[in-house]
Amino acid sequence: MRFLFFFFLLFSRIPPANADIFDTKVFTLDNGMQVAVIENHRAPIVSHMVWYKTGAIDDPLGKSGIAHVLEHMMFKGTPAVPDGEFSKIIARNGGSENAFTSLDYTAYYQNIAKDRLELVMFLESDRMKNLRFSQKDFDPELEVVKEERLMRIENNPASLLSEHRNRLLWGEHPYARPVIGAKKELSALTLEDAKRFYQTHYTPDNAILVIAGDVSAEEIKPLAEKYYGRIPPSRTARSKKQFTLPYPVRSRIEMRHPQIKLYSLQRFYIVPSYLSENKEQSYAYTVLDNILGTYHLGKMYKHFIIRQKTARSAGTNYSGFSLSNGTFGFYITAQENESLNDLEKELDRFMDPDTVTQKDLDKAKKRLIADIEYLNDNPETAANIVGSFYALGLSIEDLKNWTANIEKVTLDDVKKAYADLLKAPSVTTYMMPENAP
Amino acid sequence: MKKIILLFLCFCFVYPVCVKAATSKSGIVVTRKNHKKNTGKTELALPKVRPESFHIPDVQKVVSDKGIEAWLIEEKSTPVISVSVLFKGGKASDPERLTGLSVLAMSLMDEGSGRYSAEEFSEILSEKAIGLSFSAGSDALYAGMETLRKNKEDAFDLFRLALTSPRFDRKAIRRMKEQMYASIQARKGNPDAVAAERWAKLVYKDHPYGRMIPTKQTIRAITRANLRRVVKDRIAKDNMIIGVAGNISAEELKPLLDKTFAKLPEKSRIKEVPSFTPELSDRIDVLSMDVPQSAVIFGHKGIARNDPDFYAAMLLNYSFGGGSFAARLFNEVREKKGLAYSISTGLTVNQTAPMITGSVGSDNAKLADAIKIIQQEWVKMAQEGPTEQELNDAKTYVTGSFPLAFSSSAGMASFLAGMQYYDLGIDYLKNYNNLINGVTLEQAKETAARLFLPDSLFFVVVGKPANL
Numbered sequence: 029m030r031f032l033f034f035f036f037l038l039f040s041r042i043p044p045a046n047a048d049i050f051d052t053k054v055f056t057l058d059n060g061m062q063v064a065v066i067e068n069h070r071a072p073i074v075s076h077m078v079w080y081k082t083g084a085i086d087d088p089l090g091k092s093g094i095a096h097v098l099e100h101m102m103f104k105g106t107p108a109v110p111d112g113e114f115s116k117i118i119a120r121n122g123g124s125e126n127a128f129t130s131l132d133y134t135a136y137y138q139n140i141a142k143d144r145l146e147l148v149m150f151l152e153s154d155r156m157k158n159l160r161f162s163q164k165d166f167d168p169e170l171e172v173v174k175e176e177r178l179m180r181i182e183n184n185p186a187s188l189l190s191e192h193r194n195r196l197l198w199g200e201h202p203y204a205r206p207v208i209g210a211k212k213e214l215s216a217l218t219l220e221d222a223k224r225f226y227q228t229h230y231t232p233d234n235a236i237l238v239i240a241g242d243v244s245a246e247e248i249k250p251l252a253e254k255y256y257g258r259i260p261p262s263r264t265a266r267s268k269k270q271f272t273l274p275y276p277v278r279s280r281i282e283m284r285h286p287q288i289k290l291y292s293l294q295r296f297y298i299v300p301s302y303l304s305e306n307k308e309q310s311y312a313y314t315v316l317d318n319i320l321g322t323y324h325l326g327k328m329y330k331h332f333i334i335r336q337k338t339a340r341s342a343g344t345n346y347s348g349f350s351l352s353n354g355t356f357g358f359y360i361t362a363q364e365n366e367s368l369n370d371l372e373k374e375l376d377r378f379m380d381p382d383t384v385t386q387k388d389l390d391k392a393k394k395r396l397i398a399d400i401e402y403l404n405d406n407p408e409t410a411a412n413i414v415g416s417f418y419a420l421g422l423s424i425e426d427l428k429n430w431t432a433n434i435e436k437v438t439l440d441d442v443k444k445a446y447a448d449l450l451k452a453p454s455v456t457t458y459m460m461p462e463n464a465p
Numbered sequence: 466m467k468k469i470i471l472l473f474l475c476f477c478f479v480y481p482v483c484v485k486a487a488t489s490k491s492g493i494v495v496t497r498k499n500h501k502k503n504t505g506k507t508e509l510a511l512p513k514v515r516p517e518s519f520h521i522p523d524v525q526k527v528v529s530d531k532g533i534e535a536w537l538i539e540e541k542s543t544p545v546i547s548v549s550v551l552f553k554g555g556k557a558s559d560p561e562r563l564t565g566l567s568v569l570a571m572s573l574m575d576e577g578s579g580r581y582s583a584e585e586f587s588e589i590l591s592e593k594a595i596g597l598s599f600s601a602g603s604d605a606l607y608a609g610m611e612t613l614r615k616n617k618e619d620a621f622d623l624f625r626l627a628l629t630s631p632r633f634d635r636k637a638i639r640r641m642k643e644q645m646y647a648s649i650q651a652r653k654g655n656p657d658a659v660a661a662e663r664w665a666k667l668v669y670k671d672h673p674y675g676r677m678i679p680t681k682q683t684i685r686a687i688t689r690a691n692l693r694r695v696v697k698d699r700i701a702k703d704n705m706i707i708g709v710a711g712n713i714s715a716e717e718l719k720p721l722l723d724k725t726f727a728k729l730p731e732k733s734r735i736k737e738v739p740s741f742t743p744e745l746s747d748r749i750d751v752l753s754m755d756v757p758q759s760a761v762i763f764g765h766k767g768i769a770r771n772d773p774d775f776y777a778a779m780l781l782n783y784s785f786g787g788g789s790f791a792a793r794l795f796n797e798v799r800e801k802k803g804l805a806y807s808i809s810t811g812l813t814v815n816q817t818a819p820m821i822t823g824s825v826g827s828d829n830a831k832l833a834d835a836i837k838i839i840q841q842e843w844v845k846m847a848q849e850g851p852t853e854q855e856l857n858d859a860k861t862y863v864t865g866s867f868p869l870a871f872s873s874s875a876g877m878a879s880f881l882a883g884m885q886y887y888d889l890g891i892d893y894l895k896n897y898n899n900l901i902n903g904v905t906l907e908q909a910k911e912t913a914a915r916l917f918l919p920d921s922l923f924f925v926v927v928g929k930p931a932n933l
Contacts, residue, residue, distance in 0.1 A: 070542045071871035072519050103790070109511075112800065115790035120858050121514070122865020141868045143517040150512050171803025178758035179806050179826045183656060286755060287654035290647055324587035333640065340647045361647060391588070398594035401613050405545045406873040 052414055053245035054424055057253060059261040060233030064414050064424075065248045066240035068407040074241035075411040076148045077137040078156070079419040081236070082229035084131045085202040085269070085351070091221055093209015095229075096129040097173055098222045102136065103127075104165040106158040114151055121147060129207055132351045133419035139408055142242045146251060153255040156230055166219040174215065177208050185285040189457055192281055197296055197455045199274030203352060231262035236418040240411035271352040273298065276453035286462040290340075291362040293371055293459070297452040299346075299445075301354035303420055310348045311433045312445035313356060317346035318392040319384060319442070320358075325395075327388070328358070331378055338366045338374065351420055356449055368458045381446035386439050396434055519868055521894050524881065527715045529722040535707035536881040536891065539714055540874065546617055546711035548624070549878035550608040551886055553704040554735035557603050557673035557817075563687050565645060565679025567601035570695040572641045574599040574608070577632035578623075586623075595620045597627055603677060604738065604816050605886070606699060611875055614712045617721065625725040628700055633692050645684050652678075656760035657824075660927040663752050664762045664822075667925065672741040674818055701733035702726065708881025711874040741818045742766050745923040749836065752927045759832045759928025763839065764822030765921035768912070770814040770887050777904045777912035778812060778821075780859040784851050785842070785917075786810030786823050789862060793846070797838050798825065804835040814887070821916060833932040836924060847917035850910030863901050 051067040084095045105111050118125050123140035138148045181187045191206050198204035208214070237256060239248055276298075299313055300306040320327050321344030332339035341361045348354040362371055403409055417427055525537045559566040575590075575597050577583040590597060596611040608628060612620030652658035662678050669675030705726065709718060745765045768778040786794040786809050798804050810823030827835040851859070871877055884893050926933065 068542075070540055071868050072517065073868045073872055112790070112796075116858070117511070119789040119791045120861045120865070122862050122867065122869070124866065124869065139869055139872070141519070141865060144514050144865075146512045147514055168801060168803035172799055172806055175758065175803070175826065175828060176806035178828060182757045183760075183826075185654070285654075289650040289654045322591070324584055325591065330584075340643050363643065364646075391592070395591045398592060401544045402594065402611075405543050405875075408872060 052410075052424060052427070054418075055245070055249065057232065057257045059257060059259060061252075061256050061259075062236045062418055063248065063252050063256075064236065064238045064418060065243060065245040066238070066407065066410045066414060067242075067244060068240055068404070068410065069242050070405075070407070072142045072242045073139065073407065074142050074145050074239055074243055075137060075139050075408045076145060076152065077135055077238040077411050077415050078152050079133055079135045079236040079238065079415045080230060081133060081234050081419050081421075082225075083129055083133045084205065084207040086225070086229060087202075087205065087209075088221075090213060091217060092205045093173070093207075093214040094217055094221050094225050095134060096208055097170065097214075097217055098225050098230075099127050099129045099134055099136075100169050100173055101161065101166065101222050101226075102155055102159060104162070104169070105160050106154050107160060108154055108158065109151060110160070114155065117151065118148065123148065131203055131207060133416070135415060135419070137411070145239070145243065146255075149251055149255040153259065156232065156235065156256070157259045159226060159230075161219055161223045161226075163219055166222065170215075170217060173208070177211065177214060180208065181206070182211075185283065185287050186459065188285075189281070189283045189459060192283075193294075193296065193455050193457050196279055196281065197274075197298060197355075197453065201271060201274055201352065203350075228262075232256055232259045233261040236415060238411045238415040238418070240407040240414070269351060271304075273353060274453065278454050278456075280456040280458070282458040282460065284460050284462050284464055288459050288461050291366070291368055291458075291460055291464070292360060293362070293368050293375075293456060294357060294359045295372075295375065295454055295456040296355050296357045297449050297454045298353050299348075299356045299449060299452055301348045301350045301352065302422065302426075303351055304353045309441075309445050309448070310354070311437050312441040313346045313348060313354070315389065315392050315396065315434065315437050316384075316442050316445055316449075317344050317356070318396055319388045320344045321346075322392075322395065325391070327378075327383065328360075332360060332371075332374075336374065338363050338371060349416060349420060356452075368460070372456060379446075379450060381443040381450075384439065384442055384446060389437070389439050389442060393434055393437070397431055400431065522871060522877075524884075524891050524894060525715050526891055527709075527718050527722070529719040529727070531723045531727040533702070533707070533722040533726045535709050535718065535722055536885060537709045537713070537715055537718060538871075538877050538881065540711055540871075540877070543712055543874055544613050544615075545874045546612050546614055546620075546713045547709070547874035547878040548610040548621075549708045549875070549882040550610075551706040551882045552606040552608070552699050552701070552733070553604065553706075553886075554699045554733065555602045555605045556677040557738045558699075558736040559673075559677075560736070561673075561676060562683060563691055564676055564683040566683075566687055566691055567606060567695055567699075568679065569638075569641055569645060569684065569687055570692045571599040571601045571606060572644070573633055573637055573692065574627050574631050576637040576641065577634050578626040579630040579632075581626070582632075583634070583637055586627075589619075590623060593619055595623060597624060599627075603674060607879075608700075609875070609879070617713065617717075621721040621725045625728075628696075628725070629728060631696060633689050635689065638689060638692070642684055642687075645679065646681055649679060649681055649684070656754055656756050656758075656927045657826075659752065659754060660760040660762050660824075660925055663750070663927065664925045667750060668743045668745065668820075668923070669741065669818070670743075672818070673738050674741065674815070697730065698734040701730040703731060704733040704735065705729070706882050706885045708878045708883075708885070710877035710881065738817050743818065743820075745921045747840075747920050747922050749924040749926060749933055751930060751933055752925070753929060754927050756928050757829060758826050759829055759926050759930045761825045761827070761832070761836070761924060761926050761928075762822060763824070763836075763922060763924045764810070764820055765918055765923060767812050767814075767819040767821040768916055769819045770816075772819075774908065774912040774915065776900050777909045778916050780856060780863065780901070780904055781846070781851060781909060781913055781916060782810055782812050782821065783859040783862065784855040785846055791858060793842055794823070794839065797842060798835050802834070802838070804828075804831045804838070808835075829929045830931050832926065832928070832930040836933070840919065840922060843917050843922050844919045846913050847919055848914075850913035851906075853906055856904070856906055856909050860901055860904070864898055867897070 121144045123138045125138040127136040300309045302310040328342040332342040339360045345357045522538045593616045598609040600607045610624040805827045808825040813820040
């Protein structure tokens with residue numbers, strides 16, 4: 029949970045870093061594995077991460093959830109390190125570890141004292157190549173993931189609704205499918221499915237090693253070659269992923285549920301991302317998000333909470349770090365006795381590109397750029413940003429130029445992005461108590 | 466949004482509200498040599514760890530000209546300065562009919578100060594990337610400030626303004642009350658929140674800890690005068706503790722301490738919270754709610770932070786249910802049987818009522834099995850204590866993870882405040898290794914019999930469990 033919150037900050041509010049701030053060195057091993065080393069000498073610690081350029085978008089049809097189930101299986105063991113020893117060894121050495129699966133990528137990490145770096149490099153490289161698949165491990169682990177689905181989705185109506193929303197918004201696009209897996213598909217996954225996914229996607233030429241902390245590229249290079257460099261690449265040429273967007277429609281869904289106690293509405297649009305077609309617009313959307321959605325200062329807060337007093341919370345969220353298109357969302361929790369229909373009409377009136385001024389733009393840019401230096405404080409934060417950039421196929425140049433590209437956004441760019449939003453495909457969701465009128 | 470909602474983690478621990486203090490404390494650990502060898506089979510395959518000595522950062526006691534004291538760890542390699550301030554007297558000290566008072570007061574500390582409106586104040590902070598945070602815990606109020614070194618003068622000045630001159634504008638009060646009404650409403654549909662509320666009510670009964678969750682009535686009753694009173698009575702010098710970490714020297718810090726804190730009132734006025742030991746029996750309380758997975762909190766009284774057996778208890782909790790994948794409960798309930806995704810225990814070290822508590826979420830159909838295993842493990846730990854291997858593994862984890870506590874300035878600053886709050890002494894970091902390694906197997910077994918009390922193990926279940 030803590031980690032989810034962290035990623036919320038990472039992707040929506042804290043801008044990615046400037047290379048003048050991160051001291052990042054990048055090189056590639058002979059087998060195609062990329063390595064990024066970020067020096068930060070504040071404490072004798074390292075964040076060691078391996079990112080795979082695969083995630084739920086690679087789940088075969090009818091097998092949603094398999095990328096994430098495999099992530100769980102990665103902790104089960106290899107011939108050299110069997111039976112859950114992996115986590116025990118890391119714990120005995122004072123390390124903390126975890127892993128996460130998203131639509132576009134999957135990552136594994138350990139934070140540990142620097143003098144144990146080689147140990148975790150051994151362990152992580154071992155499971156890239158030698159994972160053991162046994163039915164005895166798989167069966168209870170699938171139950172664990174089903175419990176995870178209960179906790180995150182079934183017990184939480186807002187998550188259930190977002191599953192419906194994504195299906196409607198994305199149609200046949202892979203982003204329509206839940207990372208954790210659709211309920212029925214998840215229950216039917218097999219050991220063989222996990223094994224096939226592993227063999228197809230877990231190869232060094234599809235992975236990035238990121239090490240941040242009290243180390244230098246010079247000392248990492250021989251270790252990376254020793255542990256990761258000896259793993260053979262897959263040799264199959266990877267084609268660039270092609271996505272087809274759904275025919276643009278606008279729809280609205282309503283959900284009534286006994287666990288829902290407040291009235292709220294959300295609207296999500298499909299927009300360009302940092303990697304999709306029209307990716308240059310992503311900078312304008314980042315600025316627009318700041319102009320509209322910032323707490324206290326954004327136009328949403330001022331309009332719905334201060335002036336109209338019709339909402340208890342209001343904001344926006346641009347999610348642009350994705351392989352295919354991103355989303356731009358609006359959310360409003362209604363004040364008591366406010367009708368969602370009226371609020372939606374008010375949102376339609378509110379969404380007017382001509383309301384954005386040069387002053388709004390200047391202030392937003394200033395806010396976005398001011399935070400950047402903080403990223404130099406904690407090495408784990410740096411590893412996460414560099415890792416996600418590389419996993420998506422962005423480069424150190426994109427990191428370097430981020431600030432300059434934000435500076436370059438003009439008022440016309442923001443207005444154009446805002447106007448395009450009004451024409452984009454969208455889904456609006458209403459959440460209401462069970463017995464709502 | 467899809468990133469946020471769809472980012473799934475493999476091992477993600479969900480801490481119940483009550484174990485926060487314990488998890489932050491168990492992060493304080495010291496290392497030096499301590500690499501633990503691995504078990505036979507895998508030993509040969511693993512690269513050897515050549516332990517390096519770790520220079521434990523020096524904690525300086527800084528006293529300003531006007532007598533304001535702060536503990537400081539100076540770290541020149543970061544551009545950041547973090548300040549963590551703690552004022553004794555939290556939610557439990559709120560008057561009973563005004564439950565939620567300190568939470569509401571803290572939510573208003575950055576909603577306008579001195580000559581600045583809420584909006585102006587936010588604008589200045591965000592343009593200079595200065596972060597202020599205010600929150601209320603059971604026993605204390607927390608104020609935090611984070612800034613880049615280049616903006617430190619402005620940052621301390623704005624921090625002073627927020628602490629001494631919050632405006633409590635009527636409009637802002639109304640806004641924040643509305644937000645609290647909304648969260649009170651929303652909690653009713655969240656099984657974890659309902660379980661936490663039920664737990665507080667049944668365990669603490671009439672003690673102030675039993676009535677820290679506000680209702681619409683108690684929030685409505687709060688006046689502007691009540692809010693000003695919180696600041697006047699509780700933000701004072703005699704109940705204040707300050708921790709500072711980051712790129713600032715003692716000499717630079719001194720005048721800033723005076724400017725920021727010297728004008729606070731000398732004396733606080735805080736309602737005392739009486740000590741309390743919950744009397745619990747081995748009962749399962751079920752509150753029906755129509756959700757597919759039951760939310761469960763369990764536990765009983767614990768061991769105080771200043772108890773000589775506290776470190777033994779901390780190691781035991783680690784082996785039993787604390788944050789590692791090697792923990793007994795994690796293995797028995799999750800890994801072997803697949804009965805839960807999240808299960809953990811923790812020590813709560815509230816001053817007046819220390820506890821050991823855990824939480825688990827399990828499919829309604831499977832919960833009875835999960836509870837049975839937890840009960841059996843509780844008995845086993847009470848009777849047999851940890852194995853020698855478990856105790857050693859716990860020690861090497863706790864000592865080996867010590868350097869990770871220094872990964873962020875904000876973490877270090879609050880760590881320093883915690884050290885003072887629990888009276889651990891300025892040499893605590895240097896002593897920590899010995900405190901941990903000094904726990905013997907015999908002491909751990911005796912403490913296990915003291916800490917784990919199967920006859921008192923109480924469960925609160927929210928859901929529709931079968932066979933309970």
